[in-house]
Amino acid sequence: MNLKLKVWRQKNAKAKGGFEIYNISNISPDTSFLEMLDILNEQLINEGKEPVAFDHDCREGICGMCSLFINGRAHGPDDDVTTCQLHMRKFKDGETVTIEPWRSAAFPVIKDLVVEREAFEKIQQAGGYVSVNTGGVPDGNAIAIPKEDADEAMDAAACIGCGACVATCKNSSAMLFVAAKVSQFAKLPQGKPEAARRAKAMVAKMDELGFGGCTNTGACEAECPKGISISHIARLNREYLVAKLKD
Amino acid sequence: MSKFITSSIGKKVVMSLSGLFLMTFLMVHLTVNCFLFAGAEAFNTAAHFMVTNPIIKVVEPILALGFVVHIAWSIWITIQNMMARPVRYNKTNQGKNSSFASRNMFVLGGLVLTFLALHIANFYVKIKFTHEIGAVSYAGVEMHDTYTLVTSLFTIWWYDVIYVIGAILLGYHLSHGFWSAFQTIGFSNQIWRKRLTVIGYIFALVIAGGFAIIPTYFYFVQ
Numbered sequence A: 001m002n003l004k005l006k007v008w009r010q011k012n013a014k015a016k017g018g019f020e021i022y023n024i025s026n027i028s029p030d031t032s033f034l035e036m037l038d039i040l041n042e043q044l045i046n047e048g049k050e051p052v053a054f055d056h057d058c059r060e061g062i063c064g065m066c067s068l069f070i071n072g073r074a075h076g077p078d079d080d081v082t083t084c085q086l087h088m089r090k091f092k093d094g095e096t097v098t099i100e101p102w103r104s105a106a107f108p109v110i111k112d113l114v115v116e117r118e119a120f121e122k123i124q125q126a127g128g129y130v131s132v133n134t135g136g137v138p139d140g141n142a143i144a145i146p147k148e149d150a151d152e153a154m155d156a157a158a159c160i161g162c163g164a165c166v167a168t169c170k171n172s173s174a175m176l177f178v179a180a181k182v183s184q185f186a187k188l189p190q191g192k193p194e195a196a197r198r199a200k201a202m203v204a205k206m207d208e209l210g211f212g213g214c215t216n217t218g219a220c221e222a223e224c225p226k227g228i229s230i231s232h233i234a235r236l237n238r239e240y241l242v243a244k245l246k247d
Numbered sequence B: 001m002s003k004f005i006t007s008s009i010g011k012k013v014v015m016s017l018s019g020l021f022l023m024t025f026l027m028v029h030l031t032v033n034c035f036l037f038a039g040a041e042a043f044n045t046a047a048h049f050m051v052t053n054p055i056i057k058v059v060e061p062i063l064a065l066g067f068v069v070h071i072a073w074s075i076w077i078t079i080q081n082m083m084a085r086p087v088r089y090n091k092t093n094q095g096k097n098s099s100f101a102s103r104n105m106f107v108l109g110g111l112v113l114t115f116l117a118l119h120i121a122n123f124y125v126k127i128k129f130t131h132e133i134g135a136v137s138y139a140g141v142e143m144h145d146t147y148t149l150v151t152s153l154f155t156i157w158w159y160d161v162i163y164v165i166g167a168i169l170l171g172y173h174l175s176h177g178f179w180s181a182f183q184t185i186g187f188s189n190q191i192w193r194k195r196l197t198v199i200g201y202i203f204a205l206v207i208a209g210g211f212a213i214i215p216t217y218f219y220f221v222q
């Protein structure tokens, strides 16, 4: 395959940045998107140019490190996959591929396609955990949990914190991420004691960090590589309302 | 509480509750309008009942407040949401992941508001302030001839076009707004989401269709 790549280049957080056009040829349709960028970078290095910086780690869709807004969509044209799991067969030969970093006030660009997603960590630190006293590992079946509740919690826990929901939302809202992190505990007995505090603290942190508000467009759910449902956002709204009413 | 109203979720709850309130108003409004099909006496009597009813006297300022709050919060939310993405994307493909109405609630609402201004000038101002309205009496009770005011306006074709467009815009606003209002207050899950979406589409269709049929009908029968 031959492709024309339109890539966002930006020296550092302060620099202005702009698009560069690169032509790349002889790409196998079975190459993954990030491998294609590796090939581009090799080409750039051989030409004595600065390679394109982009985030990645596991390259198997589980770590949430890769990002990229490809042809107008977070994680590219394929559904329910991360950019590292996207393959070039999803593109047409000769196509122009526009590659941009996540765009959000809360996710500033550090370099080229790399953005700072520390805001998610701060939200997590505000309450996305269960406080436990360490000790012996509790017996596996000591706390009985209904299957449906366990399944709901597990679905929410699938969130890998990639930020595609924020990137794709027209309001840069982090509601799907926060909803997933609240929801993974909300239905479990271990999570319930801190439920009210958790919802309030995480929402307050999210608001403070400059994310927009949710207008229920559902774009996040459509682009989330883990298919997290916006029903979890309804649960977060409920948890938050109940917590605030009890204040 | 003050922190709640200014939090992202709290602001949305204000939008949702004011939106739900405005939707109940629309249902009452459309019901009264349907009396137009039953003739002058039926409609005038229904309209007279509405303006003289003490409950309506109380509800009217609340309704005005409902609109003001809904609009004020919508402006606030929209500005904040735009500020959350200072650098725009070069290329977006939102048609792939969300509905047109959900992405354009502010534009649709703004257009509905423009229509609303004309609508108030057409009827409310004439009835309440400039008194450009005749009188009729049925069984000794004197009342405004609202029927003639309405039906004579609808003989003008371009008013009919504007009213039909207004109804369609409102329908679009509600096609997303109805379900969204329930989602915002937490009343949704995997099952109810499907149900509320369907009910929302039916509601939007009834409201848009109902308000669109009235001017069309009176244009063609007169």
Ligand code: HEM
Pocket: A214, A215, A216, B012, B013, B015, B016, B017, B018, B019, B020, B022, B023, B026, B070, B071, B074, B075, B077, B078, B105, B106, B107, B108, B109, B110, B111, B112, B113, B173, B174, B176, B177, B178, B180, B181, B182, B184
């Ligand atoms: C009869 C008139 C109206 C009705 C029945 C109505 C109803 C609704 C409902 C039910 C919602 C959903 C609330 C939610 O998402 O939680 C909504 C949202 C919205 N409305 Fe209205 N509305 C009306 C007029 C207006 C006007 C005049 C404007 C303003 C200019 C407006 C602007 C908005 C905006 C921007 C939203 C989206 C807010 C968000 O999703 O966060 N609406 N409306």
Ligand code: SF4
Pocket: A158, A159, A160, A161, A162, A163, A164, A165, A166, A176, A177, A180, A220, A223, A224, A225, A226, A227, A228
């Ligand atoms: S909710 Fe989905 S899109 Fe958002 S951070 Fe988690 S995995 Fe990524």
Ligand code: FES
Pocket: A055, A056, A057, A058, A059, A060, A061, A062, A063, A064, A065, A066, A082, A083, A084, A085
């Ligand atoms: S690199 Fe780990 S999910 Fe893509």
